[in-house]
Amino acid sequence: MGNHSVWSSLIILLSVFLCFFSTRSATVENYDYPYLWDQVPGSIEDLPVKDDQIIMDPWDYRDRLSMYKLMINHSAKYFTQFGINNTGNVFWALATFYGKLYVTGRCDNPSNDLVNNSPEKENFVLTKSGWSGISYYVAIPFFLSALKLNFFGPLPYQIELLPQEERRSDFCYSFDECNASYPQMMAIDLKIFEYLQSREKTSNNAENPTYNTDMETIIHYTWSGHQAGVDVGKPLFYDKSQFYSAGEKDFAESFLTTIEFLEAANYPSDFKNASDILLGFPHRRLTTGDWLIPGWDFDKYEKVLLTAVKLISGINSISGGAFLNIWKTIMMSETARKDAPVLIKIMFDFPEFIPLDIN
Known part of the structure; x- marks a missing residue:
């Protein structure tokens, strides 16, 4: 051709x-936030603590959604001039797509597995799902990169991700582990937070200060990180996972x-x-x-x-x-x-x- x-x-x-x-032509008021958005923690202080640690389970829909909420809330100050109520934040595409995958059943178990479908697993994200596996490498490396750069500020407790034993070798659960296996992806994911942290105030308004964030640049970094995660996830999950x-x-x-x-x-x-x-x-x-x-x-x-x-x-x-x-x-x-x-x-x-x- x-x-x-x-x-x-x-x-x-x-x-x-x-x-x-x-x-x-719809306005933002007509759109829905991701499922359970109002019910998950959006600040470090609200995360549950056990034995002097904050444990987050990336295979619990709520915990993974909370990771997105933390990134969106803690980066809000850099997007003040781009939309009311933080609607101009570039991380929304990642969060809303994850919510859509869950509510459309693409993170579910395709079989009637009683273990995975039991009440205590109501918000379980299936490791065997091709969509879940690929989206894991879009979400988790971003969050781990933010932690690496102290993007959320001083932490009262260390945050640990809870591994799933199923397909353990297909996933990484810390920055160092991900960086050892996928250094190029982690370098790309670090860029967005390094860029935001380098921004300078252009207005000293006490309530809503603005920063010199260039939207073209930050959108590029966000999509680059998304694609880097897809490039890692697809070879791992596309052929041998369940798409139903x-x-x-x-x-x-x-x-x-x-x-x-x-x-x-x-x-x-x-x-x-x-x-x-x-x-x-x-x-x-x-x-x-x-x-x-x-x-x-x-x-x-x-x-x-x-x-x-x-x-x-x-x-x-x-x-x-x-x-x-x-x-x-x-x-x-x-x-x-x-x-x-x-x-x-x-x-x-x-x-x-x-x-x-x-x-």
């Missing part, structure tokens, strides 16, 4: 996908490929834009048939997203990866990154492009 035809296909398909995000059906597995691969296009364009990862991305995320796991033709219970936004990611990843596969490489090359231009979403929004109106009443 020549460069011209690849680029033409790229413009058409990304137009549908990104226009789908950019045409949402061939259709769900294909969707996971296609969705993660499509996110790379957004990352290259430095798509904003704040609360509203993260919610826009996930508006059409399927409300349940896919069957193999759903991947061919979305089921009757999928709404129009889910059908658009499923169609878009299938087409984008399909063209990228046919082109041998040239599709994504051309996009990344073009997005190296600051002008292209700024203009792309605007041009896409003008070019297409997604309801007219895809028949939304199909089943």
Whole structure:
């Protein structure tokens, strides 16, 4: 496939996908916070202490969500000028996607395993789930990097992560352990916190001081860390983990490929834009048939997203990866990154492009 035809296909398909995000008119008040957000600790002082240690279980949905909440709350001062109530924070994309994975059943046990489905395991995140394993390497290295740099300030007690014996060798539970196995990923994850800690105040307002945070830079670091985690997690979990059906597995691969296009364009990862991305995320796991033709219970936004990611990843596969490489090359231009979403929004109106009443 020549460069011209690849680029033409790229413009058409990304137009549908990104226009789908950019045409949402809802305000942040219309979006939901991640499941149980208000019920998990958001400060170090609120974490439970036992035997002079703070133990956090990354395989408990609430504890992993709390790690995101800690990062979002403790970085809030750097995003004061980008949105009310910390909605401009770049970590929202990671937190909201994790919440979406959980409520759509993608962290669940696909079998009726009585141990994992017992009441005391209500918020259990399955180690065998491909989604859970990949998202582990998106979440945990960020949190461990923040701890390494004392981003949360002086700690009254040491924080330890509780390992799961199942598939123990596939996971790392401390900064040193992760750094020994995946030094490149940890170096990337450290950058975002090093950058934030290097910011200087531009306003000394006692209640809401502002810092010289460059949003373009911080979004880039966030997406780079996300992709580094995916690059580590996919080889470990994509082939030998459970995605519950061939259709769900294909969707996971296609969705993660499509996110790379957004990352290259430095798509904003704040609360509203993260919610826009996930508006059409399927409300349940896919069957193999759903991947061919979305089921009757999928709404129009889910059908658009499923169609878009299938087409984008399909063209990228046919082109041998040239599709994504051309996009990344073009997005190296600051002008292209700024203009792309605007041009896409003008070019297409997604309801007219895809028949939304199909089943």
